[in-house]
Amino acid sequence: MTASSDGFFGQYGGKYVTEVLRRPLDELQASFDFYMKDAAFLEELHVIQRDYIGRETPLCFAPRATELLGGAPIYIKLEGLANTGAHKINNAIGQCLLAKKMGKTRIIAETGAGQHGLATAAACAKLGLSCTVYMGEIDVRRQQPNVAAMELYGAKVQPVTSGSRTLKDAVNEAMRDWAANFEDTHYVLGSALGPAPFPDMVREFQAVIGKEVEKQCAERNIEIGAMVACVGGGSNSIGFFSPFLEKKEIRLVGAEAGGIGPGKGENASRMCGTAARDGILQGYKSRFLLDEDGQALPTRSISAGLDYCGIGPQLAALGRAGRIEFTSILDREALEAVSFFAKNEGILFALESAHAGAAAMKLAKEVPSGKAIIINMSGRGDKDVFITSPVFRPEAWGQFLRSEIERLDSNKDIHETTVLGGCLK
Ligand SMILES: Cc1ncc(COP(=O)(O)O)c(C=O)c1O
Numbered sequence: 001m002t003a004s005s006d007g008f009f010g011q012y013g014g015k016y017v018t019e020v021l022r023r024p025l026d027e028l029q030a031s032f033d034f035y036m037k038d039a040a041f042l043e044e045l046h047v048i049q050r051d052y053i054g055r056e057t058p059l060c061f062a063p064r065a066t067e068l069l070g071g072a073p074i075y076i077k078l079e080g081l082a083n084t085g086a087h088k089i090n091n092a093i094g095q096c097l098l099a100k101k102m103g104k105t106r107i108i109a110e111t112g113a114g115q116h117g118l119a120t121a122a123a124c125a126k127l128g129l130s131c132t133v134y135m136g137e138i139d140v141r142r143q144q145p146n147v148a149a150m151e152l153y154g155a156k157v158q159p160v161t162s163g164s165r166t167l168k169d170a171v172n173e174a175m176r177d178w179a180a181n182f183e184d185t186h187y188v189l190g191s192a193l194g195p196a197p198f199p200d201m202v203r204e205f206q207a208v209i210g211k212e213v214e215k216q217c218a219e220r221n222i223e224i225g226a227m228v229a230c231v232g233g234g235s236n237s238i239g240f241f242s243p244f245l246e247k248k249e250i251r252l253v254g255a256e257a258g259g260i261g262p263g264k265g266e267n268a269s270r271m272c273g274t275a276a277r278d279g280i281l282q283g284y285k286s287r288f289l290l291d292e293d294g295q296a297l298p299t300r301s302i303s304a305g306l307d308y309c310g311i312g313p314q315l316a317a318l319g320r321a322g323r324i325e326f327t328s329i330l331d332r333e334a335l336e337a338v339s340f341f342a343k344n345e346g347i348l349f350a351l352e353s354a355h356a357g358a359a360a361m362k363l364a365k366e367v368p369s370g371k372a373i374i375i376n377m378s379g380r381g382d383k384d385v386f387i388t389s390p391v392f393r394p395e396a397w398g399q400f401l402r403s404e405i406e407r408l409d410s411n412k413d414i415h416e417t418t419v420l421g422g423c424l425k
Helices: 019-035 039-053 063-069 088-101 115-127 137-142 144-152 167-181 198-219 235-244 313-320 331-345 351-363 381-392 394-410 412-420
Strands: 059-061 074-078 106-111 130-136 156-160 185-188 224-230 251-259 276-281 284-289 324-330 372-377
Touching (some): 019 088, 039 088, 074 198, 088 185, 115 130, 115 144, 130 137, 130 167, 137 156, 144 156, 144 381, 198 313, 198 372, 224 235, 235 251, 235 313, 284 313, 313 324, 331 351, 331 381, 351 372, 381 394, 394 412
Parallel strands (some): 106 185, 251 324
Antiparallel strands (some): 059 074
């Protein structure tokens, strides 16, 4: 299912932008339509997916989880094994390659948790493009490991000091930059949302996940009962689900961030929550968490990647039509799922993906016997060590941080003369 010619999926989607952004969006649509039918482009993309991203990613049977949860066979799609640690690289590479074909030399991106920024910075380094990543000042402070990695890949991280200084403001700043510089610049939007053609384009670059699952299940005679993915903006879920939308016998389940509870400002549940309503924000119409004046409400989730007030328009439409079910997972349940799959399967889920893991744990007894549940593990949890360690081992982690500060202070002079004075010159 692609959007209508004016960018709508049913009642949601569209292209609500100022006149100045119409031209780059129309140019992008035309190039996307052309290159997605161009055999040479698709072959080049395929080779990068295989040799650089590491596709195809495994579909791993989870025997102990299956036994412990007492129901359906559970399989985990290990998207976290993709280079840079999450599915975000599928879209970043696709859009950066497309931008290069369009003659663009400069890439900009927004990022919240840093995963999309990291993937875009890596894709630019791989393809020889200059990269600027807009990131809210607050996110810059709380996601330092990803900021450091983006800089290592050669990207400029631009802190955003307007508004709430988080993801929503980073998107606004990136849009402003794009409007002023689209002659040589492409804006790599990180999820299946925003004005058309981004929802279609991001879905198509992420559909590689679902197509692989389809092939892997056919090869191994796995009959699917349900598929579960976490939903932030919606890119991993729509890419995972898209080849299965017409197969009505398969349940498709999206796990949203239930945060600390159902109250206003306590979660990021756009499809399950009570504060969600139809609205238009950041160039598209969808379900948003908004106040009475149509302003974005604060959201809350332990997983930075799900902590956003909007959802991609195609998912909103499919949710409204009843094709995709949504469920809300609390922070506490996501942490339990991290621990469960780490201890019983040796697989460390990202906090975002652990929302899908937790939803699957609840579903296991509901799926008819013999039919499998496939979980999309959208990213791996190494990146979350600064969030999970204070929960799982607070004392040891506190000691580690204090000793790191002491080590840095005592080594300051040596560091400046040897490292900065030497190899980084
Ligand atoms: C590992 C991981 N999973 C899921 C998401 C949510 O994004 P989306 O809904 O676009 O897949 C993010 C966002 O940063 C992420 O880093």
